Amino acid sequence: MKTISAAENTAKQRLIKTSGKNDRGELRGKIIISIAAFIIILATISITVFLAVKGLQAFVADGVNPITFLTSTNWNPTDDGSSQLGAFPFIFGSLAVTLLSALIAAPIGIGGAIFMTEIAPSWGRKVLQPVIELLVGIPSVVYGFIGLSVLVPFIRDHFPGIGYSLIAGVIVLSVMILPTITSISTDAMASLPDHLRDGSYALGATRWQTIRKVLMPAVMPSLWTAIILGMARAFGEALAVQMVIGNVRDLPSSIFDTTATLTSIITLNMGHTTYGSPENNALWSMGLILLLISFIFIMIVRFLSARRRV
Amino acid sequence: MNSKLADKMATGVFVLIALIFISLLTALFSYILMRGLPVISWDFLTEASSVVREGGGIRDQLFNSFYILFVTLVITVPLGVAGGIYLAEYAKPGKITNFIRTCIEMLASLPSIVVGMFGLLLFVNLTGWGYSIIGGALALTMFNIPVMVRVTEDAIRSVPADQKQASLALGMTKWHTIKTVILPSAFPGILTGTILASGRIFGEAAALLFTVGLSTPELDYTNWNPFAETSPLNLFRPAETLAVHIWAVNTNGIMPDVTEIAAGASAVLVLSILLFNLLARFVGKIIEQKLTANKK
Numbered sequence: 001m002k003t004i005s006a007a008e009n010t011a012k013q014r015l016i017k018t019s020g021k022n023d024r025g026e027l028r029g030k031i032i033i034s035i036a037a038f039i040i041i042l043a044t045i046s047i048t049v050f051l052a053v054k055g056l057q058a059f060v061a062d063g064v065n066p067i068t069f070l071t072s073t074n075w076n077p078t079d080d081g082s083s084q085l086g087a088f089p090f091i092f093g094s095l096a097v098t099l100l101s102a103l104i105a106a107p108i109g110i111g112g113a114i115f116m117t118e119i120a121p122s123w124g125r126k127v128l129q130p131v132i133e134l135l136v137g138i139p140s141v142v143y144g145f146i147g148l149s150v151l152v153p154f155i156r157d158h159f160p161g162i163g164y165s166l167i168a169g170v171i172v173l174s175v176m177i178l179p180t181i182t183s184i185s186t187d188a189m190a191s192l193p194d195h196l197r198d199g200s201y202a203l204g205a206t207r208w209q210t211i212r213k214v215l216m217p218a219v220m221p222s223l224w225t226a227i228i229l230g231m232a233r234a235f236g237e238a239l240a241v242q243m244v245i246g247n248v249r250d251l252p253s254s255i256f257d258t259t260a261t262l263t264s265i266i267t268l269n270m271g272h273t274t275y276g277s278p279e280n281n282a283l284w285s286m287g288l289i290l291l292l293i294s295f296i297f298i299m300i301v302r303f304l305s306a307r308r309r310v
Numbered sequence: 311m312n313s314k315l316a317d318k319m320a321t322g323v324f325v326l327i328a329l330i331f332i333s334l335l336t337a338l339f340s341y342i343l344m345r346g347l348p349v350i351s352w353d354f355l356t357e358a359s360s361v362v363r364e365g366g367g368i369r370d371q372l373f374n375s376f377y378i379l380f381v382t383l384v385i386t387v388p389l390g391v392a393g394g395i396y397l398a399e400y401a402k403p404g405k406i407t408n409f410i411r412t413c414i415e416m417l418a419s420l421p422s423i424v425v426g427m428f429g430l431l432l433f434v435n436l437t438g439w440g441y442s443i444i445g446g447a448l449a450l451t452m453f454n455i456p457v458m459v460r461v462t463e464d465a466i467r468s469v470p471a472d473q474k475q476a477s478l479a480l481g482m483t484k485w486h487t488i489k490t491v492i493l494p495s496a497f498p499g500i501l502t503g504t505i506l507a508s509g510r511i512f513g514e515a516a517a518l519l520f521t522v523g524l525s526t527p528e529l530d531y532t533n534w535n536p537f538a539e540t541s542p543l544n545l546f547r548p549a550e551t552l553a554v555h556i557w558a559v560n561t562n563g564i565m566p567d568v569t570e571i572a573a574g575a576s577a578v579l580v581l582s583i584l585l586f587n588l589l590a591r592f593v594g595k596i597i598e599q600k601l602t603a604n605k606k
Contacts, residue, residue, distance in 0.1 A: 025483065025485050025486060025489075026483045026484060026485045026486075028485070029484075029485030029488065029489070030400070030485070032392055033392050033395055033396045033400055034396070035392070036388075036389050036392030036393045036396060037392075037393055037396045037410055039389060040389075040393050040410060040413055040414060040417070040455060040459070041409065041410060041413050043413075043417065043452055043455065044413035044414075044416050044417055045413075046428075046432070047417075047420070047424075047425075047428045047452065048416075050428060050431050050432060051424065051427065051428060051431070054431055108327055108330060108331075111323065111324055111327035112327050112328060112331055114324055115324040115325065115327055115328045116328075118324075119321060119324045119325065119328075120328075124328060127328075127332070128328060128331055128332075131331050131332060131335045132331070133587065134335055134339070134584070134587070135331075135334070135335055135338075137509055137510075137513070137580075137583045137584070137586075137587055138338065138513075138580060138583070139512075139513025139514070139515065139553050139579055139580075139583065140513070140515065140516070141513070141515045141553045141554075141556045141557045141560075141576075141579075142342065142513070142556065142576045142579060142580055144556075144557065144560070145556055145560055145572050145573070145576050146338065146341060146342070146576075148560055149345075149569060149572075149573075150341065175334065175338075178331075178334075182331075206313050206314060206316070206317035207317055207320070207321065208313075208316055208317040208319075208320035208321070209313060209316075209317070211320070212320075229419075232419055235421070236419075236420070236421020236422065236423065236424065237421070237516075238421065238422070238423040238516040239515050239516050239519075239557050242561075243557070243560055243561065263421065263423050263516075266423055266427070267423060267516070267519065268561075270427070270430070270519075270520055271519075271520070271524075275435065284427070287423075287424055287427045290421050290423070290424050291420070291424050294416075294419050294420055294421060294424070295416065297419060298412075298415055298416060298419055
C-alpha cells in the first residue's frame with residue numbers, strides 16, 4: 001500500500017514536473033517559430049522599401065522626369081549635370097526577349113507536358129522528368145557561356161549582324177524557361193480527373209480531340225500560370241542574357257540586331273558607375289521597375305489561380 | 311478518317327517535342343563535358359587563378375563556392391524550417407497567414423539580380439562591410455528562404471496525421487510533438503529538399519555579383535583562424551565564386567585561355583550540381599528504406 005502511494009506520488013511529481021517543463025518548451029517553440037515568420041515578413045518588406053527609396057532617388061534627387069525615363073530612347077549619361085536618362089530601349093529589350101522567348105518555349109513546354117501525361121504517361125514521364133530536372137539544374141552562367149561560344153558564332157556565320165543579338169538572348173532564355181513551363185504544365189495536366197478523359201473517349205473522340213477540346217480548356221488557367229511564371233523568370237534573368245545580347249543602348253531594328261535589357265544594363269554598369277551619381281541612381285530605378293514587374297507577374301498568377309476550374 | 315489522321319499527326323508532333331527535349335539535354339551536356347573535361351586536371355582544381363597569364367586554376371573560387379554554400383545553409387535551414395513549421399502547424403487561416411504566404415511568393419519570384427542589388431544596398435554599403443562572404447550569404451538567404459519553407463511545409467504535411475494525433479493523445483504538448491515526432495518523420499523530405507536547394511545556391515551568380523565581388527584576396531590555406539585577414543574562413547573578405555568566375559572571365563577576362571577556363575569551370579559547376587542531385591536521390595532512398603524497414 002505504502003509503495004503504491006509512493007509510486008503514485010513520484011508519478012504525480014513527474015507529471016507536474018514534466019508539464020511545467022513542457023509549458024516552457026511550448027512557449028519557447030512558439031517564440032522561435034514566430035521570430036522566423038517575422039524575419040520572413042521583415043525581409044520582404046525591407047527589400048521593397050529599400051529598393052523603392054533608392055529607386056525613386058533618380059526622380060526625387062536628380063530631377064529626372066519619370067515619363068521621360070520610361071519613354072525616352074536617349075540614354076546618354078554624363079558627369080556634368082546634362083545627362084539624359086531614357087530607359088525605354090532597355091525596357092523594350094526586356095519585354096521583347098520575354099515575350100519572344102515565351103512564344104518559343106510555351107508550345108514546346110506544353111507539348112512536352114502533354115507528351116508526358118497523355119501520349120506516354122508511363123515511360124514518357126520516367127524519361128522526360130529527369131531531363132527536365134537536369135535542365136533546371138544547369139546554372140544561368142553556364143547557359144550564357146554556351147550561348148556565347150556556340151550560338152553567337154553560329155548566328156554570326158549564318159545570319160546578318162555580329163552574332164550578339166536579340167535572337168541569341170531569346171533562344172538562350174527559351175531554353176532556360178522551358179523546364180519551368182513544362183513542369184508546371186505537367187503537374188496541372190496530371191491533376192486533371194480521369195473521368196474527363198474517359199467521358200471524352202466514351203463519346204468516340206480521338207486522343208487529339210480529347211486533348212484539344214476537353215483537356216486544354218479545362219487546364220487553360222494553369223497553363224497560363226506556367227507561361228507567366230516562365231516569363232517572370234525570363235524577365236528577371238540577368239547574366240545569361242547579358243552575355244549574348246550585345247548590350248548596346250539602341251532600339252533593335254531586327255531580331256539579329258544587338259540590344260540591351262534592364263537586367264543586362266544593371267549587371268554591366270552597376271560596378272562601373274559611382275554610387276549616388278545620376279546614372280547609378282537610374283540603374284536603381286531600373287531595379288525598381290524589375291521589382292514592380294515581378295509583383296505584377298505574381299498578381300496575374302494569383303488572379304489565374306483564383307479562376308482555376310478543376 | 312480525317313480525325314484519325316489528325317490524331318496521328320498530333321501524336322507525331324508530341325513525340326517530336328519529346329525528342330527535342332532529349333536532344334537538347336544531350337547536346338548541352340555533351341558540349342559542356344567535351345569542352346570542359348579535357349581542361350579539368352588536378353592542377354586546374356588546386357592552382358590559384360591568374361588574371362593575365364595562361365594556366366590559371368579555380369582553387370579559390372571552388373573553395374569560396376562551397377564556403378558560401380555552407381554559410382548560407384547555416385543561416386537558411388533553421389529559418390526556413392521554422393517558417394515551414396509555422397505554416398504547416400501554427401498558422402491559422404487569416405490575414406497574417408495570407409500575408410506571410412504572399413511574402414514568400416514575392417521572395418520566390420524576385421529576380422536574383424534584384425536580390426543582389428538589395429544586398430549591395432544593405433549588406434555592402436549600409437553596414438560598411440564592403441564585399442563580403444557574409445553579405446553574399448545573407449543575399450542568398452533572401453531567395454533561398456522560400457524554397458526551404460516550401461520544402462519543410464510539404465515534408466511536414468506528408469507526415470501521416472495519425473502519428474501526430476497519437477503523440478497528442480499521449481499527452482505530449484504541441485511543440486514536443488513537433489520536435490520528437492513530426493520533424494524526425496519529415497527529416498528525409500527536408501534533407502532531400504535542402505540538397506536540391508544547395509545545387510541552386512551553388513550555381514547562383516547574379517545575386518553574388520554585387521555582394522561578394524569579383525576578386526579574392528590572397529588566401530593562406532594554413533591559417534584557419536576565422537578572424538585572421540588572410541584566412542579562407544574569414545567571413546568579411548570578398549570572395550569570387552565559381553559561377554561568378556565563369557561570368558567574369560567571359561565578360562572581362564584578358565587571359566589567353568579564357569574559353570578553356572570558362573569551359574573547365576562550367577564543367578566543374580555542372581558536375582557538382584549533378585552530384586548534388588544524385589546525392590539527394592540517393593540519400594532520400596536510403597533514409598526511406600531505413601524508415602520503412604524500422605516499421606516492420
